[in-house]
Amino acid sequence: MNVFVIGIGLIGGSLVLDIKNEYQNATIYGIDNSEEHLNKALALNIIDKKATYKDLDIADIVIISIPVDVSLHVIPKVLDGVHDNCLVLDVGSTKELVCKSVENHSKRRNFLAAHPIAGTEFSGPTAAIRNLYKGKTNIICEVEKTAFKLQEKALEIFSKLGMRIRYMDPKSHDKHIAYVSHLSHISSFMLGKTVIDKEKNERDIFDMAGSGFASTVRLAKSSPAMWTPIFEQNKENVIETLEEYIQNLQHFKLLLAENKFDAIYAEMENTNHIKQILNGIQEVKLQ
Amino acid sequence: MNVFVIGIGLIGGSLVLDIKNEYQNATIYGIDNSEEHLNKALALNIIDKKATYKDLDIADIVIISIPVDVSLHVIPKVLDGVHDNCLVLDVGSTKELVCKSVENHSKRRNFLAAHPIAGTEFSGPTAAIRNLYKGKTNIICEVEKTAFKLQEKALEIFSKLGMRIRYMDPKSHDKHIAYVSHLSHISSFMLGKTVIDKEKNERDIFDMAGSGFASTVRLAKSSPAMWTPIFEQNKENVIETLEEYIQNLQHFKLLLAENKFDAIYAEMENTNHIKQILNGIQEVKLQ
Known part of the structure; x- marks a missing residue:
């Protein structure tokens, strides 16, 4: 063969x-x-x-x-x-x-x-x-x-x-994969960028970063040559996911600014059931 | 003792x-x-x-x-x-x-x-x-x-x-930890929320989620009782990090909408050196 x-x-x-x-x-x-x-x-x-x-x-x-x-x-x-x-x-x-x-x-x-x-x-x-x-x-x-x-x-x-x-x-594939994969990559890349931009003049600051940070920015190590055309081909769906993600972040920021900490607690508690969803998905360990 | x-x-x-x-x-x-x-x-x-x-x-x-x-x-x-x-x-x-x-x-x-x-x-x-x-x-x-x-x-x-x-x-601690820890938690919670909200009517969609998604939303399993008061005490710094993060996401979305894929490639490539930064940080594996 x-x-x-x-x-x-x-x-x-x-x-x-x-x-x-x-x-x-x-x-x-x-x-x-x-x-x-x-x-x-x-x-x-x-x-x-x-x-x-x-x-x-x-x-x-x-x-x-x-x-x-x-x-x-x-x-x-x-x-x-x-x-x-x-x-x-x-x-x-x-x-x-x-x-x-x-x-x-x-x-x-x-x-x-x-x-x-x-x-x-x-x-x-x-x-x-x-x-x-x-x-x-x-x-x-x-x-x-x-x-x-x-x-x-x-x-x-x-x-x-x-x-x-x-x-x-194929249409459904591209729509859903934007949520469960493509958006994760962008959130990770932009999180990495935000921290690098802010801390570029601060030596040793990444000593403070723990396993949580490593986990959320892991995908920011991915290949731009592979991912740029993926985002291009799935542009409409990816933009939609980004808009919803940004809206949720803005809402969270507003709750903070208005001291609505009960609502912040509820937001996090409602999302906690991601535990059940993630059951069975194996995370790849940093090497 | x-x-x-x-x-x-x-x-x-x-x-x-x-x-x-x-x-x-x-x-x-x-x-x-x-x-x-x-x-x-x-x-x-x-x-x-x-x-x-x-x-x-x-x-x-x-x-x-x-x-x-x-x-x-x-x-x-x-x-x-x-x-x-x-x-x-x-x-x-x-x-x-x-x-x-x-x-x-x-x-x-x-x-x-x-x-x-x-x-x-x-x-x-x-x-x-x-x-x-x-x-x-x-x-x-x-x-x-x-x-x-x-x-x-x-x-x-x-x-x-x-x-x-x-x-x-203490002041510097709270400022920097907002970037390398608190922001990661919010990005993770809101990513989890975005996907759960969108896909709640779609059975089996989380079958499509891989290790990348698991890694970026891992922190969304964290305890609201622990994290709500952290965000409250570090509110000013956290809001600042959120604003910068949202700005970066909006910029990425704009580049997509305007078909500026060379710039998207550059954004990702510039962030790739997070690899070096992450060296030495151990990621905790999903259990």
Whole structure:
């Protein structure tokens, strides 16, 4: 089984590490713009061979794990190059535009749009880890548009890697993921910025920062190259979440200014039941 | 050595667990409004005996780990009741008002204002854990106002528990801690609220939430009883941090709306160096 991975970073690299472990007959081919990444991935045994787009005719599976703006151009090109039984799998964080970009492609049935909800704040091939996807949710969009045999092939892999599958239309995916993922990243980046801006002239002030601060700004270490196109593609939804978030912060500030501490207590108490919601979500530890 | 702890929760409970381990001759006395907490703390061997304020005359050390509004009334009362060589240690998250509350007390030299920057999002005696303070920063305010022998006693304990000491005036403490701790809690609570409000009618949507969301909203599980008085006492500083944070979020939203994605990339890249800042801060894992 020839598995190609285009973009060998945290997401793609971790996927093929597990696939290689589960499928003894898998040969992993890597395609990446960065020669350095390719060499590192080879050295780390994440891939078996370097490859180019010209080699795609021998692929049985192609995993596309690159920034979502680049995917829009790469996916149709990949579909052009693969044989009729090849599964082309996109694993990006936005789904509406990517599904649109292939809707009229003659090989649409070779394509499956997925979003495994897993990751860390690190990037590049050295960030790839085993078992990243174990117990994680994988959202599949427009499953009915993928050939049945290729659906089966994909589901077998996802199952072996330990993922839970949810089906969703691309529009709903992008709307909800803005709340439970994209907004978290912006809140984290802007929190980091606020503190860095304020404290840049204060030496040693970060000695005062504890694990709570580390936890809330962890995502501010994420890759701008990966996240800028995600925010661009999901702009309308992200702006909506930001407006609601800002409104809630302004309301909290007003309660403070007006000394309405009973209301502040109630706001926090009402949000405390996030405990139940978070049950089952594993937090990734700082490394 | 008779060690009294007033308020046997995460902070006070964890302190005496380690003290008991380091000082074989220590007897731990617990005072708490909640009979249930006292009984749990006894059952968990966090304290050796239940006690009341009337017993304070036998105390060698009193640790005050209760909501910061209650501390303002309790600390002078405790100072009234202890003998001349007793160390009274406050470990709350705000320092300006508490230092003011004792500035003219005849036993001011028995008092030390500290803030060990450590914790988890859990509360109550069952949240108390061993080694919580290992490698953590402990901020001491107005050290010169504490009797030298009692400074020594406190520093010995902090050193045995593995804390790093920083000295700071109470005003500066409250200003900076608003940025590196209090703001994180509000951003987390309001992020949790935004998502819960939006998704309350959407079943299963939290299946989509990954480790990033869990990390950014972890602090939204914190105790409102503990945090409301902290925000109240540090209101001016907290409002200032909130204003700057909201401004940064609004600016990010504007960049999105105006399709200034290069600027968005730059914002994130500039904040990425939070990586270096966070080095050394250990994140507490979700349990």
